[in-house]
Amino acid sequence: MSGVPFFSSMGWLHVILGFIVLTDLSLLAAEHRRVCIRLIALQGMLLGALPLLMHTGETAIYPWVVAAIFFGTKGILLPWLLWRTMKQLPFSAMRPYVGSTVCVLIGLCGFMLSLWLAGRLGLTFNALFSQVFPTSFTTIFAGLLLIVTQRTALNQIFGYLVLENGIYLLNVPMIQYENLWLELSILLDILVGIFVMGIAVLHIYRVFESTDVDRFAVLRD
Amino acid sequence: MICILAAVVLICCCALVCLSCGSTRDSGRFLPWFIVPAAILGLAGAGASLWEGTVHTVAPPVALPLGTVLLQLDPLSCVFLIPLFLLSGLASLAAPARMRLLADQLRHGRHAFFFCLLIAAMAMVLLAADGALFLILWEIMSLAPFFLLSHSDKTGDERFAGWIYLVAAHLGALPLLLLFAMLTTEAGASDFTSYMNLAGHANAGIFLILALIGFGAKCGIIPLHMWMPEAHSSAPGHVAVLLSGTMLNMGMYGIFRIVSLFGPGDPWWSYTLMGVGAFSGVLGILLGAAQSDMKRTLAYSSAENMGIICMALGAALLAGRNGASVAMALLLAGAFLHMWNHSLFKSLLFLAANAVKEGTHTTQIQHLGGLYKRLPLTGGCFAMGAAAIAGMPPFNGFMSEMLIYLGFALGSDAARGTESSLIFWAAFFVLGCIAGLALFAFARLFGLAFLGSPRGRESDDACEPETQLRLIMVFLAASCLWASLAGPFLLRALRIALQWFSQTLYPSAPLVEADFVLGGDLLAWYALTGCLLLLACALIAGGRRFLAAKYPPEEGITWDCGYCRPTARMQYSGGSFAHSLASILQPLIRARLRLPRMDAFFPSEATASMEVADWPTSLWNRLLFRPVAFLAESAKGLQRGLVNLYILYILAALLIALFWALEWT
Incomplete structure (x- = not known):
């Protein structure tokens, strides 16, 4: 970060990216669903603000529209949906397969791996992309880790959301070309997925009286 | 050639007619109406061609993904087409009554369809003069009997016969796939004429070995015969006629064809063919002689006869x-x-x-x-x-x-x-x-x-x-x-x-x-x-x-062995x-x-029995099938039914792929 003025847009970008990594690690360490949802909301808001910092194109309105859409969906709509589902479920405590300390350590390893990969891959075609890549990969890794380590279906949804945030982050540099349709389509998929899963989680809870995914093992052939 | 292609078309028409009749109606009755004329046509065509010794080639302008549609009727094909058409006609005459007897176990339309498909595929295999086309037809020919054998899955024996046939057919197809892939790569084209240029090739010996394994499994040469006793003993009469009378010949045809393409080869080709034939001949009839089931004895004797043919071919070379x-x-x-x-x-x-x-x-x-x-x-x-x-x-x-x-x-x-x-x-x-x-x-x-x-x-x-x-x-x-x-x-x-x-x-x-x-x-x-x-x-x-x-x-009991009151x-x-x-x-x-042990002065009722296990198959079981089954069972442990674990597998696979890709760049 040396050489970048702190209060320039690039400086703010680095700050936000740093915060995103912190939210990833906090999510891995979180022990309550409420905290998780708040952290996801925070991450969504931070991600939603990114298009404003990265846009260098000509249309002035474009970044604001995109930022509003992503801020609204990632920062408000999806967390609100999760909050509503959570309210209908009885227990709030997370019971992961792997303890939070180990999770954070693995997450840190993922972060280091991302930094190494960013150097190794030599992503020179887009300056912004190479800056965003380590954070993005860390977020994808954290999302996958959340999915793998969590026992309940709802907590796995958090993982999917974080995973999607990582993919979104890879796409944000495309804002320079005013082309985020791919990301929007992925977001739509995830949104539908969350709706379906949210409904499914409630149904699963009613049938199994639990949302533990290991109970689903009885459904295998 | 025209006659044979017309016969194949007629048989395919019969297949479609039978299929369209569905399972409720007596579709078997159509079989003789179509297949007997087709067989007469085919016999006339193949017989005339064999007598004159002409070679006909047809190359319809149809492209295959990896080859061409090239059909050739040469004297070798004719030799194998004659029993095929003769027995197909006879089997189709016997089929309707057999199907009626099995009415409650059989889906008539499906059975008749695959019956026709098997005949048509065998005829086309004999005409195919292109590696890719040959393999496709070979696979169709290999799959059709599975549906004929598994017509009734009510008893364990029949299910077992169907499955063991399917496994053996696929195991047999693997070396053939490898063989034709090698031939096409080496020759640069997939037609048999191009293959002939490889006659003195350094790998010609490997071609023969692969052909012996692949085609040998089809013609039931011991020790590659494991499907034969089960399949032949559970097949209805008309299907058994096709399997034993014609399909085994297809395996032999493959061996003859490969020998004609790359022969005569080194002296060890002859020794191998004779050795394999002698082993199959002796062991086939020995195992057959001790079976307690009539049809199994007949199946083992097929291995014996294929062995004799193989031995004669090796000796001829x-x-x-x-x-x-x-x-x-x-x-x-x-x-x-x-x-x-x-x-x-x-x-x-x-x-x-x-x-x-x-x-x-x-x-x-x-x-x-x-x-x-x-x-x-x-x-x-x-x-x-x-x-x-x-x-x-x-x-x-x-x-x-x-x-x-x-x-x-x-x-x-x-x-x-x-x-x-x-x-x-x-x-x-x-x-x-x-x-x-x-x-x-x-x-x-x-x-x-x-x-x-x-x-x-x-x-x-x-x-x-x-x-x-x-x-x-x-x-x-x-x-x-x-x-x-x-x-x-x-x-x-x-x-x-x-x-x-x-x-x-x-x-x-x-x-x-x-x-x-x-x-x-x-x-x-x-x-x-x-x-x-x-x-x-x-x-x-x-x-x-x-x-x-x-x-x-005077009427009496046969073989009374000197007893005054013999019983059966x-x-x-x-x-x-x-x-x-x-x-x-x-x-x-x-x-x-x-x-039985008989220690007492007045021994009670006892039974003695002799069991003949098919030891080549047991050997396969011990060396190949059980280890594979063990591995497959162990792999089941990967499927725990946990979503987390599946995603972990994906994660691991992605990471491995990533590092592998990085290693290569």
């Missing part, structure tokens, strides 16, 4: 190498004629065994006995088939074997002073052993099932099959006899094909007409002797009838008959004997 053209002519003629003869008598035997099964609901020898009195026509036909397969004059089995014997002897004479001479004599000796064992096996099978007294209630209620099947059996039995008397004619029909085949092997010194004179003379003498023998038999039978009318015979239970059983052979050849048969 060796004779050709030594310059013994007369021996080569005799051996090749013997191999082709034996293939034809085997198709005839094996179909007859399977149909007769099927008639026994329909009449008695069992093919277990220990429940049969005395069937000749109840099923005189089936018994008579079975006796003729058994005499033919056991190599008894005047039937056709000995006719082809005689040519092979003489070929071995002449080949040995031509190779005097070299190690080949010994190999020819060894082959002669092995063929003699096989013939002797076959005689034992079929004397046992016929004697126990048809002679003596009924061992169970099953035999008491037996009745003859319907007229159509009886006519087919009589036709086949008459064909067996006709073939032996028409030897010179058959040799004349085959002569051009044999010359063509020898020219592909030894272009500089192909067989000439003079090489066939000895074989022709021999067959003419055989036919004459056969006629005299038949005349003698007729005279003896007439005399016996005359005497029987004059002095009415005192007769030889399957196990006791084969016991002496099994005890002499224990290392090869590996029979397990269970004898």
